[in-house]
Amino acid sequence: MKMKNAVNIDDLRRLARRRLPRVVFDYLDGGAEDELTLRANRRAFDDLTLRPRLLGGGRVDLSTEIFGQSYSAPFLIGPTGLSGIYWPEGDLHLAGAAAEAGIGFALSTGSNASMETIARRIDAPRWFQLYPWGGPEFSEALVERAAAAGYSALILTLDSLVGGKRERDLRHGFSHEIRMSAPVVLDGLMHPRWLASVWFGRHRPRFENLIPFLGDAASDRDLAEFTRSQRNPHFSWEDVRRIRGLWPGPLLIKGVMCAEDAIRARAEGADGIVVSNHGGRQLDGAPASLSVLPEIVAALDEGATVLLDGGIRRGSDIVKALALGAQGVLLGRAPLYGLAAGGREGVARALAILADEMQRTMILTGCDAPRHLGRDHLALRTDPPP
Numbered sequence: 120m121k122m123k124n125a126v127n128i129d130d131l132r133r134l135a136r137r138r139l140p141r142v143v144f145d146y147l148d149g150g151a152e153d154e155l156t157l158r159a160n161r162r163a164f165d166d167l168t169l170r171p172r173l174l175g176g177g178r179v180d181l182s183t184e185i186f187g188q189s190y191s192a193p194f195l196i197g198p199t200g201l202s203g204i205y206w207p208e209g210d211l212h213l214a215g216a217a218a219e220a221g222i223g224f225a226l227s228t229g230s231n232a233s234m235e236t237i238a239r240r241i242d243a244p245r246w247f248q249l250y251p252w253g254g255p256e257f258s259e260a261l262v263e264r265a266a267a268a269g270y271s272a273l274i275l276t277l278d279s280l281v282g283g284k285r286e287r288d289l290r291h292g293f294s295h296e297i298r299m300s301a302p303v304v305l306d307g308l309m310h311p312r313w314l315a316s317v318w319f320g321r322h323r324p325r326f327e328n329l330i331p332f333l334g335d336a337a338s339d340r341d342l343a344e345f346t347r348s349q350r351n352p353h354f355s356w357e358d359v360r361r362i363r364g365l366w367p368g369p370l371l372i373k374g375v376m377c378a379e380d381a382i383r384a385r386a387e388g389a390d391g392i393v394v395s396n397h398g399g400r401q402l403d404g405a406p407a408s409l410s411v412l413p414e415i416v417a418a419l420d421e422g423a424t425v426l427l428d429g430g431i432r433r434g435s436d437i438v439k440a441l442a443l444g445a446q447g448v449l450l451g452r453a454p455l456y457g458l459a460a461g462g463r464e465g466v467a468r469a470l471a472i473l474a475d476e477m478q479r480t481m482i483l484t485g486c487d488a489p490r491h492l493g494r495d496h497l498a499l500r501t502d503p504p505p
């Protein structure tokens with residue numbers, strides 16, 4: 120299938136499943152344990168219905184300002200690690216497609232391209248995501264580098280003190296690196312284009328942000344081992360305050376799922392939060408991120424920036440999140456399915472699909488701008504979903 124024939128994100132997901140070996144697709148697609156939260160994220164959108172108003176959305180303008188920067192739409196590509204395992208130089212294609220579409224992009228600590236490489240090659244606004252790993256010197260070094268490389272906002276992800284129990288990955292023996300066991304080799308041989316371009320290609324995915332900690336001679340295995348060894352379950356709110364003091368720009372806390380933590384994040388100096396359960400990859404049994412959004416919006420002051428992620432697969436999902444009070448949303452898997460299906464063209468396709476669907480939904484809902492979306496555009500569902 121050609122990229123332009125993919126009519127929705129699910130088509131791109133199917134293409135990704137075809138192109139990737141199972142171990143790689145499952146890392147992208149899967150969630151923790153019974154994947155209850157993964158499914159709940161989707162169901163929450165399905166359970167929320169829109170309340171259309173006639174004739175109000177003739178001139179829709181999706182453009183949105185976040186932290187003083189104007190973007191073409193209220194969604195951005197969120198941080199995801201290891202994106203080079205889907206397509207060579209995956210991070211560059213995600214950042215490049217975001218720049219071409221005029222939307223935001225956040226680079227993960229666990230990216231394959233280093234933050235300096237992205238800054239050099241993609242001239243567009245970008246954010247950096249920091250994991251609460253290691254001791255103070257680890258975060259200090261990364262925060263300094265992000266500021267020096269021109270990243271404008273910092274996302275501190277706090278829902279990952281330990282890794283979620285991702286059972287698809289455990290079954291494949293996958294943990295930050297692909298081990299060439301017999302089943303994996305066989306599966307790789309069944310996906311020769313992936314094998315040739317990613318595994319035997321010129322840009323083998325490695326954790327390039329972390330090379331300065333180990334030196335240029337570090338092997339892929341050393342870097343993967345380093346990421347596993349840096350988890351720090353003792354990371355605390357005092358550390359959040361310390362990082363606040365180090366970072367000159369806007370700071371977002373990602374992984375907030377209740378009003379108390381949203382208030383605490385604000386009290387520690389965060390400019391905003393990302394309501395997120397990590398796409399159902401961490402705490403299984405956590406509620407859908409959409410379902411906790413109203414209590415969080417209600418608890419925060421007007422000045423706080425509230426973003427949401429988890430389960431966004433349709434333009435109408437973005438409309439629903441904004442109607443419940445988010446200023447914008449982060450995309451996780453949607454652009455990754457595009458990347459795995461067709462590189463930069465696939466990411467661009469995912470972004471175009473979502474922008475088109477959002478535009479259409481706004482017109483049909485009778486709303487001309489994201490900032491005008493509100494509760495009156497939602498109807499609470501009374502019948503069970505099909």
Ligand code: FNR
Nearest residue numbers: 147197198199200227276397398428429430451452
């Ligand atoms: C993630 N996510 C993530 N979050 C983060 O803060 N740092 C990271 O490195 C990663 N890595 C990562 C890898 C993969 C493969 C996925 C799918 C997700 C979580 C991500 O930012 C976001 O919270 C979720 O993906 C949102 O849910 P959806 O849109 O994927 O349903």
